[in-house]
Amino acid sequence: MLRPNRPPTSYSAAADSSYPTYSYSYGDYNTTSGSRPGTRRGTGRPSTARPRTGASTIARVERQEVVCAIAESRGISPTVGLSFINIDTGEAVLCQICDSQTYVKTLHKLQVYGPTVILCMSTAASPKSKLFSIIEESLIELGSKLTLLDRRYWSESSGMDYIHDLAFADDVEAIKLSVTGAYYAVCCIAAILKYLDLGCGTTFAARSLRIKFESGQGAMLIDVSTIRSLELVQNLQNPKSRDCLFGLLNETQTLMGARMLRSNVLQPLTDKETIIRRYDAVDELQAKEQMFYATRGALKNFIDADKVLTALIIIPKRPSIYTTEQSINHIIMLKAFVLSVSTVYEALSGARCPILATIREICAPENALPIQRMIEETINEDVTYAKQPLELRNQRTWAVKTGVHGLLDVARQTYKENMADAYQYINELSEEHNMKVDLKYEPARGFYIRISTSEIESRDERHLPVVFTNIVRKKKYIECQTLVLMKRNLKVSIVTSGHTSHLDCVQVMNAYHEVVLCSDAFIQEFIEKVRCHMSALFKMSEAIAMLDMISAFAHLVTVYDYVKPRLTDTLGLKDARHPIREKIMQTKFIPNDVYATQQCRFQIVTGCNMSGKSTFIRSVALLTIMAQIGSFVPARSASFPVMNQLFARVGMDDSIECNVSTFAAEMREMAFILRNIDNHSMAIIDELGRGTSTRDGLAIAIAIAEAMVDSKALVWFATHFRDIATILSERNGVVAMHLAVEVSENDTITMLYKAVGGMVQQAHYGLALASVVPLPPSVLADATLFAHILERRLVQKKKMSANVLNERRRRLILDLKEHLLQAYNGSLEGELLASWLMELQKEFVNRMTSINASVNEDDVEGHIEERDDQPEDEGADMMDEVSEEEEHEDQSRSMVSVTSETLSSARAISENGR
Numbered sequence: 001m002l003r004p005n006r007p008p009t010s011y012s013a014a015a016d017s018s019y020p021t022y023s024y025s026y027g028d029y030n031t032t033s034g035s036r037p038g039t040r041r042g043t044g045r046p047s048t049a050r051p052r053t054g055a056s057t058i059a060r061v062e063r064q065e066v067v068c069a070i071a072e073s074r075g076i077s078p079t080v081g082l083s084f085i086n087i088d089t090g091e092a093v094l095c096q097i098c099d100s101q102t103y104v105k106t107l108h109k110l111q112v113y114g115p116t117v118i119l120c121m122s123t124a125a126s127p128k129s130k131l132f133s134i135i136e137e138s139l140i141e142l143g144s145k146l147t148l149l150d151r152r153y154w155s156e157s158s159g160m161d162y163i164h165d166l167a168f169a170d171d172v173e174a175i176k177l178s179v180t181g182a183y184y185a186v187c188c189i190a191a192i193l194k195y196l197d198l199g200c201g202t203t204f205a206a207r208s209l210r211i212k213f214e215s216g217q218g219a220m221l222i223d224v225s226t227i228r229s230l231e232l233v234q235n236l237q238n239p240k241s242r243d244c245l246f247g248l249l250n251e252t253q254t255l256m257g258a259r260m261l262r263s264n265v266l267q268p269l270t271d272k273e274t275i276i277r278r279y280d281a282v283d284e285l286q287a288k289e290q291m292f293y294a295t296r297g298a299l300k301n302f303i304d305a306d307k308v309l310t311a312l313i314i315i316p317k318r319p320s321i322y323t324t325e326q327s328i329n330h331i332i333m334l335k336a337f338v339l340s341v342s343t344v345y346e347a348l349s350g351a352r353c354p355i356l357a358t359i360r361e362i363c364a365p366e367n368a369l370p371i372q373r374m375i376e377e378t379i380n381e382d383v384t385y386a387k388q389p390l391e392l393r394n395q396r397t398w399a400v401k402t403g404v405h406g407l408l409d410v411a412r413q414t415y416k417e418n419m420a421d422a423y424q425y426i427n428e429l430s431e432e433h434n435m436k437v438d439l440k441y442e443p444a445r446g447f448y449i450r451i452s453t454s455e456i457e458s459r460d461e462r463h464l465p466v467v468f469t470n471i472v473r474k475k476k477y478i479e480c481q482t483l484v485l486m487k488r489n490l491k492v493s494i495v496t497s498g499h500t501s502h503l504d505c506v507q508v509m510n511a512y513h514e515v516v517l518c519s520d521a522f523i524q525e526f527i528e529k530v531r532c533h534m535s536a537l538f539k540m541s542e543a544i545a546m547l548d549m550i551s552a553f554a555h556l557v558t559v560y561d562y563v564k565p566r567l568t569d570t571l572g573l574k575d576a577r578h579p580i581r582e583k584i585m586q587t588k589f590i591p592n593d594v595y596a597t598q599q600c601r602f603q604i605v606t607g608c609n610m611s612g613k614s615t616f617i618r619s620v621a622l623l624t625i626m627a628q629i630g631s632f633v634p635a636r637s638a639s640f641p642v643m644n645q646l647f648a649r650v651g652m653d654d655s656i657e658c659n660v661s662t663f664a665a666e667m668r669e670m671a672f673i674l675r676n677i678d679n680h681s682m683a684i685i686d687e688l689g690r691g692t693s694t695r696d697g698l699a700i701a702i703a704i705a706e707a708m709v710d711s712k713a714l715v716w717f718a719t720h721f722r723d724i725a726t727i728l729s730e731r732n733g734v735v736a737m738h739l740a741v742e743v744s745e746n747d748t749i750t751m752l753y754k755a756v757g758g759m760v761q762q763a764h765y766g767l768a769l770a771s772v773v774p775l776p777p778s779v780l781a782d783a784t785l786f787a788h789i790l791e792r793r794l795v796q797k798k799k800m801s802a803n804v805l806n807e808r809r810r811r812l813i814l815d816l817k818e819h820l821l822q823a824y825n826g827s828l829e830g831e832l833l834a835s836w837l838m839e840l841q842k843e844f845v846n847r848m849t850s851i852n853a854s855v856n857e858d859d860v861e862g863h864i865e866e867r868d869d870q871p872e873d874e875g876a877d878m879m880d881e882v883s884e885e886e887e888h889e890d891q892s893r894s895m896v897s898v899t900s901e902t903l904s905s906a907r908a909i910s911e912n913g914r
């Protein structure tokens with residue numbers, strides 16, 4: 001469809017010679033090729049990790065026209081101003097972020113809003129600033145085009161003027177207050193609006209733009225690589241598939257709702273209160289069956305209100321016939337929207353929770369009725385949405401009600417009489433030639449005749465009577481003219497092009513001219529009046545979007561048996577399921593329990609191949625996102641701490657294309673994570689260090705794991721390196737777990753998919769799997785031999801150090817402290833609490849005694865091991881280097897003593913409890 005007044009995808013300076021821009025060739029990249037391996041310098045996240053699949057690897061609800069402008073203050077931690085204007089939904093977002101040198105937050109915002117055009121200052125391009133280079137390298141991924149503008153368009157005073165003129169009257173003061181100090185963001189909005197005005201001829205009507213200010217806080221930061229690898233909005237194998245988190249959750253019924261959901265999946269909330277309010281809304285909606293069905297019914301067939309409202313607030317510099325014709329369509333759609341809004345009000349009667357009650361209030365008749373009445377008083381009830389040229393022409397002529405505009409009524413009467421002639425002529429033609437003849441109209445051709453070939457003898461146009469001329473065959477139809485019709489077209493075309501001097505039909509022309517002029521002017525005046533209600537209308541649209549998202553969550557609760565999460569300091573899941581896997585799997589999905597606190601924040605997950613490690617750790621991340629957007633989760637009970645950042649390094653693709661430097665890409669991703677991770681972050685890491693030699697891979701994995709333990713983040717670390725679990729398991733905050741399997745007598749392994757404590761016990765599961773594949777028997781026999789040699793060497797070297805024992809003691813005491821604090825803050829009281837504390841004390845004493853006792857045993861064991869001379873085995877030399885790794889074990893453990901402070905505080909709490 002023709003879309004006039006859209007910003008050109010690559011701006012040409014010719015549009016306005018007074019508007020200096022610089023041509024930039026990034027728009028020429030084939031954004032769908034996905035085969036441009038490279039790295040994103042400075043971002044830390046590699047672009048080689050996986051093949052790219054589309055204009056943006058992240059599926060959009062639909063591609064929208066979004067213009068973004070960007071500006072920054074340079075420094076150690078740069079401040080970046082970003083503004084976005086969505087031309088399809090009439091929404092402007094300003095943000096100012098304190099970013100790091102990797103510009104991770106800036107890239108996140110760009111990814112979330114997916115701009116089609118990014119405006120940068122020309123000065124940032126020569127010499128290239130770091131931010132400029134990073135954006136330049138991300139263009140393909142973002143599917144954006146870069147346009148350089150003169151620096152002078154980033155003007156704070158113009159930005160403030162724009163905000164003053166364009167923001168809704170009710171919001172203007174609040175917005176001005178919130179953007180105070182956000183100098184860069186305000187400059188950016190000025191640059192975009194200037195670009196749209198001068199470059200694209202698009203301006204917005206006064207007091208009609210939805211302007212929002214977003215601070216850097218308030219949303220969980222999920223970087224681009226994580227979005228992709230967790231398949232949050234797009235399935236990696238099949239971009240069109242719904243098997244991604246957004247696809248699963250997208251039970252919305254309106255486009256506004258779907259857009260809101262997508263934006264939430266990409267930036268989940270971090271404000272506890274808001275999340276809880278959403279839970280309450282979902283809870284109420286799913287519990288009240290009648291309200292739920294009434295709401296779902298009311299949301300059906302809602303038009304894309306954002307689009308319609310935006311079309312009404314955009315003022316094109318050079319209105320075309322298209323924009324004029326569409327105006328009435330927009331009014332008709334607006335009427336449909338306000339009518340539907342009232343059904344939502346009724347559906348929500350009896351709503352109690354704050355979100356549903358507020359939505360109902362916004363959709364109340366007193367807000368929608370004035371607009372509905374305005375439309376009903378002005379526009380004919382039987383005028384419908386028109387697409388075909390003749391329909392549009394009739395719509396434009398007859399849309400305004402009789403009696404509203406006197407001059408228009410007179411002009412229309414004259415026109416009607418003349419048009420009746422045309423239809424009478426066609427009827428006569430039909431009768432005369434005994435065939436069905438249709439009158440059609442196109443602006444360029446005027447009136448013409450269309451006849452189905454079935455009406456003509458042997459379907460051959462040569463059999464048409466001679467009165468029909470200019471014959472063209474179009475599939476099953478024949479289109480033609482007659483002399484009379486051509487004469488009429490001449491009149492009409494003279495009228496529409498503004499010449500009123502045709503000799504014999506001045507009356508007809510004047511009548512039509514009058515109709516169109518009066519009608520168009522009247523409709524524009526009417527739209528001006530509608531614009532006064534834009535603030536209320538956009539609020540309704542947002543309310544509908546929110547209700548739609550909430551009702552989609554409620555729908556999922558009923559269909560998939562989800563549970564309402566609680567927000568606490570502990571991550572605890574009972575019978576958690578992977579939301580996407582459980583939906584697509586033919587067999588039953590085995591649920592798992594998850595528990596993580598500061599004392600078990602780093603969870604090393606081991607297990608056989610295909611035992612479900614990746615599925616397990618991914619489900620933790622996906623459930624956390626679901627919980628933080630306000631959705632219920634697939635589990636029997638669930639509690640989550642609010643996370644500010646989520647990182648995932650999972651599912652490395654091994655295709656040749658992206659394996660150019662699998663290891664380098666992996667290391668860059670890990671460097672990025674380590675730079676940004678903190679105690680409010682969650683990370684899931686799968687099979688780290690497999691892209692290099694076993695020895696180096698293990699060493700690097702251990703070092704990275706150590707750093708992650710120190711970060712105090714919640715981490716799930718799936719690995720086939722069992723040594724990592726051995727080495728780190730004594731460290732405070734670390735727990736080892738594995739996915740259980742059952743080994744039968746004939747060495748076949750059955751996956752149980754159950755996460756249980758401790759390290760995987762099966763030593764040679766890789767060999768077991770290889771035998772199933774199967775490898776040639778001789779190769780398999782050699783592999784088994786080498787595996788046994790290696791195992792013996794490792795056993796020889798194992799000894800318990802004093803450091804390990806100290807770590808065990810420390811850990812035991814910290815565990816005790818955590819339990820005491822939980823008891824202190826929990827609901828246990830009186831007798832129950834006292835007996836629980838006694839149990840705790842007993843268990844503590846037992847475990848401490850057994851640790852102390854193990855000192856002597858280990859001394860003896862170590863002594864025996866040292867004396868035990870092992871014969872040199874074939875192939876042992878090959879294994880030497882691997883066993884050396886064990887010697888580094890001690891270095892990775894730090895000696896930490898238990899402070900008397902910790903003990904006394906634990907004691908104090910314990911005594912309080914008693």
Ligand SMILES: Nc1ncnc2c1ncn2[C@@H]1O[C@H](COP(=O)(O)OP(=O)(O)OP(=O)(O)O)[C@@H](O)[C@H]1O
Pocket residue numbers: 588589590591607608609610611612613614615616753
């Ligand atoms: N909890 C579960 N219940 C049922 N089936 C499961 C479960 N978890 C995983 N599976 C099945 O097992 C398959 C393998 O799972 P996954 O890829 O998570 O294993 P993995 O241990 O990470 O494998 P590898 O170590 O070889 O990468 C999945 O495709 C899925 O079909």
